[in-house]
Amino acid sequence: MNISIFGLGYVGAVSLACLARDGHKVIGVDIDPVKLALIQDGKSPVIEEGMPELMADVVSRQLVQISQDVEASLLKTELSFICVGTPSQANGSQDQTAVLRLAEQLGKALAKKTSYHTIVFRSTLLPGTVEGVLKTLLEQHSGKKDGVDFDICFQPEFLREGSSIKDYDNPPFTIVGANSERAHGVMQQMFGHLPGEYKKTDVKTAETVKYFCNIFHALKITFANEVARLCDGLAVDPFKVMDLVCADKQLNISTAYLKPGFAFGGSCLPKDLRAMQYVAKQADIEIPMLGHVLASNAVHLQQACQKILATGQRKIGMVGLSFKSGTDDLRESPLVDLAEFLIGKGKLLNIFDPEVSISKLIGANKKYIEESIPHIGDLMTTDIDALLADNPVIVLGLNDKALVADVCAKLTADHTLIDLVHLKDISMLKARYIGLCW
Ligand SMILES: NC(=O)c1ccc[n+]([C@@H]2O[C@H](COP(=O)([O-])OP(=O)(O)OC[C@H]3O[C@@H](n4cnc5c(N)ncnc54)[C@H](O)[C@@H]3O)[C@@H](O)[C@H]2O)c1
Structure with missing residues (x-):
């Protein structure tokens, strides 16, 4: 397929190289001329294992073009991936400046498109953003209708920096939030070959899943680290403890206890949490996460x-x-x-x-x-x-x-x-x- 990728940071650059490797013709668009110049020279704009070789290969085979022209890039392609940054603002809110500006430009470009186009948002976006402000901008500036003249999807990206290419090729699953079977058809054609199930969902759920996957990872790391601090205070080896905790695939590393429901209780969970909180208090060990579970x-x-x-x-x-x-x-x-x-x-x-x-x-x-x-x-x-x-x-x-x-x-x-x-x-x-x- 002819694909345009907007934003060539970690997500965009790795996607560009992998999609070109898989036989697609890809145009990479960014506002940063330094990144574009690097790619033009067959160099990777991000430090990632395997990227220098892959980028050199796909650029030398003329599978990749670079551009700063949003309109021309959209018009030359059938499918666009949006991978611009969505960093935190000082107050913690999401800075959507880049994606909002881009949606306006994409809308204006869509106005000139005579054939169907699929727009896939891969940037992490707060739930509701795609079908709210982004869809509105695309429709307003194109004068066209989502679901009729074009389709919008949200496909969360699960790659991890440091192992991006491996993660791109081995995702846990491919989640696509879309409102049309036509869009799913395009996306299944693109990603159906990957290991991991292709999961169809609505756009807002797809946006939300990305957040709770990341938050779950943060929670797991914090759990292991709070356990380690407590074990340290108790003179117990935290690695032995966590290895055994992780060895239980029935209750611990499983879907058990991960369904929303009512509050927990019973004769064990609250009592044992309180006992460890007391141990922490006595030993001056701070465990802010475990300390707030009962609250x-x-x-x-x-x-x-x-x-x-x-x-x-x-x-x-x-x-x-x-x-x-x-x-x-x-x-x-x-x-x-x-x-x-x-x-x-x-x-x-x-x-x-x-x-x-x-x-x-x-x-x-x-x-x-x-x-x-x-x-x-x-x-x-x-x-x-x-x-x-x-x-x-x-x-x-x-x-x-x-x-x-x-x-x-x-x-x-x-x-x-x-x-x-x-x-x-x-x-x-x-x-x-x-x-x-x-
Ligand atoms: N980095 C990761 O491991 C990772 C993983 C999953 C999801 N994500 C999400 O993917 C998105 C991109 O992340 P990243 O780390 O690749 O970001 P990044 O900051 O490395 O790159 C973003 C790129 O977008 C470009 N850009 C900004 N405005 C643009 C515009 N109007 N047109 C074209 N390009 C523009 C910037 O110049 C930059 O090169 C974010 O929403 C992030 O949360 C990142």
Whole structure:
């Protein structure tokens, strides 16, 4: 294909060299004449393993042209990649000056184009930027319509400086956010050969994923480093610890615990976090990230409290009380905290939890309910039908499949359902639906 690349920093230069290597004819555009001169001489504008050889090769085979002319470059090509910088401003906000200016120029160039064109944004952009301001600029300045005369896509870039070419050839996946099958057709033709699945999504999700991949990496590094500081204080080898932490592919290095849901609780997680926080305090070790995990969990609980209060109803039915489905353990259950908060706000509660109801009569939890939370034990019912009939607001905190199906089938248009577990399918639900943060 004939491709134009706008912005020849790390992302643009590596893309230019790799696309040319793969047999495409590429025009590289930048406002920096030094970068253009380097490429013209067959030299790489960025220091990257393999780039000097690759750039020399593709330039010598005349697969690459360079230009400062946005319009001519767009008109000569069918596909454009936008790779200009989007640095931080002093206040942390994203500086979009380059991409906004470029979108205006691209729009003016598109006005003169008589055939279909695909514009792919690869710069990291705040969610909503492409379909908001960039699409508007392109349409305004071209007088044409996205999805009709041209298509816009967002394809997050996952290369890492230092191993860019390897990462370009071995991405974990290829994510393309687009609104048209025509654009996906072009992109699959370009990148379908790469290892890693080609994933279609909407534009805003693609923009967002890039942020949370990077933030997750930052979080993982910080986790390992805070663990190391704590281990240092405890005279334990952090490498032995983290090697073993990483050896667990079921719970640790896996998708476990990575689905949005309700606050965590139970007899282990909060207790063990607090114990390590105390170790840190005693040894003067700063662990700002781990030290704020419980505070973040409390904020999440408050989110549920606020959503329930916002219904303005006094009578509330809670389905679930234990800290997770399939157990009767009430120790540090966030649903118990939620119930206590609502009682404190003068709400009238009914609570249904089949596991807890049994343990209210027998088992280890009987004593806990009678001695520690008798005020909550008294609000429990074993009659789900009565709970649904008596309460206009139902808080779903249990994820038992059969119970969820039964509750959902019995809810009426007079109910409001506050979903803390993320129901998979709400299409048949008659009640007003409020998700925790979805
Ligand atoms: N560097 C990385 O490892 C990496 C990885 C993934 C995503 N990203 C994202 O990709 C984008 C580019 O990153 P980078 O590190 O390659 O940036 P960079 O700063 O190295 O390069 C950006 C280039 O854009 C050029 N430019 C600015 N305005 C222009 C215009 N109007 N027309 C043409 N060129 C123009 C600049 O002269 C510069 O050469 C950023 O949004 C970044 O967040 C970077």
